[in-house]
Amino acid sequence: MDRKTRKITLSVSPAVILLAVLILCGILFIPSRFRREKRSLTIDDTPVVVTRIQSLGELTTACFYDEIVLTRSKQNTLSSSPLGSLARDGFGKDMDDHLVIIAKGTVRAGVDLMEMKPEDIRFSGDTVVIRLPSPQYLDIIVNPSDFEVFAESGKWSHAETTELQDSARRRLIMEADHAGLKTKAYEGAMEAVTDLLTASGYTYIRYDHIPSYIKLPRFGD
Amino acid sequence: MKKAFYIALLILTAGCARGPEDNTLREIEAISAMRQLSLVEYRVRKIVKADDEGEWYKIGDRKILLSCTAYLKAGIDLTGFSADDVDIDRLDGSVTVRLPHATLLSMDIPASEIREEFGQVTLLRSSFTAEERNALLRQGEKQIRDSVPSLGILEKAEENARRFFESVFSKMGFTSVEVVFEP
Numbered sequence: 001m002d003r004k005t006r007k008i009t010l011s012v013s014p015a016v017i018l019l020a021v022l023i024l025c026g027i028l029f030i031p032s033r034f035r036r037e038k039r040s041l042t043i044d045d046t047p048v049v050v051t052r053i054q055s056l057g058e059l060t061t062a063c064f065y066d067e068i069v070l071t072r073s074k075q076n077t078l079s080s081s082p083l084g085s086l087a088r089d090g091f092g093k094d095m096d097d098h099l100v101i102i103a104k105g106t107v108r109a110g111v112d113l114m115e116m117k118p119e120d121i122r123f124s125g126d127t128v129v130i131r132l133p134s135p136q137y138l139d140i141i142v143n144p145s146d147f148e149v150f151a152e153s154g155k156w157s158h159a160e161t162t163e164l165q166d167s168a169r170r171r172l173i174m175e176a177d178h179a180g181l182k183t184k185a186y187e188g189a190m191e192a193v194t195d196l197l198t199a200s201g202y203t204y205i206r207y208d209h210i211p212s213y214i215k216l217p218r219f220g221d
Numbered sequence: 222m223k224k225a226f227y228i229a230l231l232i233l234t235a236g237c238a239r240g241p242e243d244n245t246l247r248e249i250e251a252i253s254a255m256r257q258l259s260l261v262e263y264r265v266r267k268i269v270k271a272d273d274e275g276e277w278y279k280i281g282d283r284k285i286l287l288s289c290t291a292y293l294k295a296g297i298d299l300t301g302f303s304a305d306d307v308d309i310d311r312l313d314g315s316v317t318v319r320l321p322h323a324t325l326l327s328m329d330i331p332a333s334e335i336r337e338e339f340g341q342v343t344l345l346r347s348s349f350t351a352e353e354r355n356a357l358l359r360q361g362e363k364q365i366r367d368s369v370p371s372l373g374i375l376e377k378a379e380e381n382a383r384r385f386f387e388s389v390f391s392k393m394g395f396t397s398v399e400v401v402f403e404p
Contacts, residue, residue: 041353043271043360048291048368052264055381056294060257060326099351108255108327123393138259139294143330144358149351158287158337161351165332184252192256192299199304200316200393 058138060110061188064176069150070101072164076154097154099161103168104146107176108139109185127204128197134211135185137176142168186214257326259296260381263374266290268338269361273346281343287358290334291365294327295378315397316390322402323378325369330362 078084079095087093115133122129147165176182194205269287297320308317335358342348349357369375383400390398 041271041273041357043269043357043364045364046268046270048365048372049266050263050372051266051290052262053377054262054264056259056262056296057385058259058294058296060255060259063253063255065251065253101351110257121392139292139327139329141327141329142332143328144335144355144362147355149355152351155348156351158335158340158354161354162332162335169331179252181252184254188254188256195302195304196389199307200390201309201311 057113058110059113059189059192060108060138060185061192062109062181062185064107064109064172064179064181066105066107066172066175068103068105068168068171068175070103070164070168070171072099072160073097074154097156098151099149099153099156099164100151101161101164101168102148102150103142103165103171104148105140105142105168105172106146107137107172107181108141109135109137109176109181111135111185111189112138123202126202127206128202129206129208130193131208132186132189132193132210135182135189135214137173137181140169140172142172183214186211256299256302257296258299258382258385259294259326260323260378260385261295261374263293263295263372263377264290265293265365265372267361267365269357271357275346280345283342283346283349284340285337285349285354285357286339287354287361288336288338289330289358289361291362292327292329292331293325293365293369293372293374294329295323295369295374296326297321297323297378297382298326309395313397314395315399316395317399317401318386318390319401319403320382320386322404323375323382325366325374328362328366330358330365 073096075084076095076097079088079097084095087095111133113133116131120131120133142165190207197205267289269289270285272282272284274282299320301321306319308319310316337354340349379402382402386400387398
């Protein structure tokens with residue numbers, strides 16, 4: 001039994017060695033570009049040029065996050081041909097080009113303290129009377145990393161793509177309006193300013209001229 | 222022996238089964254409260270260029286050159302700010318404010334300000350897709366973010382923060398205002 005096993009081992013071994021040598025030769029001598037996997041395209045390192053510096057005084061107090069699906073379709077040569085019509089009408093097959101993008105956007109809201117005039121804040125003993133500026137959307141952010149191309153068929157130019165991506169900003173503003181972000185931002189700004197003034201030793205903080213569209217909770221609500 | 226094998230298989234497959242945590246979805250609050258004071262905005266320009274020679278089986282190359290504008294805002298995150306961070310000396314009218322160091326608070330690259338300046342695709346290559354262009358811009362976005370420490374925006378934000386709080390406390394009647402940045 002032992003001799004038989006040894007015979008098989010001896011007869012197989014040269015074939016295994018030959019195969020191993022061939023694999024090794026393949027790895028060593030086949031040009032590297034034939035072996036490499038599909039590589040991702042990388043950009044060149046270019047400088048970041050500062051074109052403007054602006055001082056700010058924006059107090060951001062509320063942030064809104066939403067995910068929006070952006071879709072656009074257009075006819076192509078095939079879909080507008082009789083064959084395309086047949087496919088659409090006869091088989092219910094859509095031959096149009098489609099671009100579907102998921103946008104993850106953020107709207108940051110608060111008040112711009114730079115808009116405050118000297119008369120908007122009055123100190124009297126341990127009391128402060130403040131008129132805060134109206135709340136506003138300070139940043140609407142949908143960066144390239146916030147876009148995910150979910151489906152793409154046909155050719156879509158840069159202009160067509162950016163137009164669709166830009167519509168995300170308008171949609172985000174609508175959603176933020178609907179969610180009452182400005183009211184939340186105003187409430188947050190009042191809290192922040194109250195905390196700062198209380199920490200500075202003031203006891204009574206009163207807010208003047210609150211915008212009419214701000215529906216703040218009343219005492220006892 | 223067979224029985225033991227099936228028991229072992231059962232245990233192994235049970236171990237591979239998805240736990241309840243796999244089915245839970247990540248929940249994000251649509252509106253969240255924050256307290257950030259943006260003190261400086263830098264507008265920057267960036268050229269995003271790529272030359273795609275393609276895989277070994279592709280003939281020809283394609284080039285693209287995009288330019289984009291980014292708006293960077295830096296300032297102080299006041300989320301943890303409390304009365305303990307303000308030391309008041311009423312006798313000599315001085316105040317010391319302790320603030321965290323400035324950070325990058327937001328970065329905005331509007332799609333409307335991204336331009337394709339140049340594009341060249343040889344006959345046997347397909348043009349850049351929306352996904353490919355976005356992938357390139359994503360890399361550009363990362364390069365801009367990585368450049369923040371060398372732009373001087375954080376130093377400028379701290380300088381403006383010092384000026385801002387000095388102005389606020391001076392209006393309250395304090396004669397000496399010290400702003401200290403702590404990690």
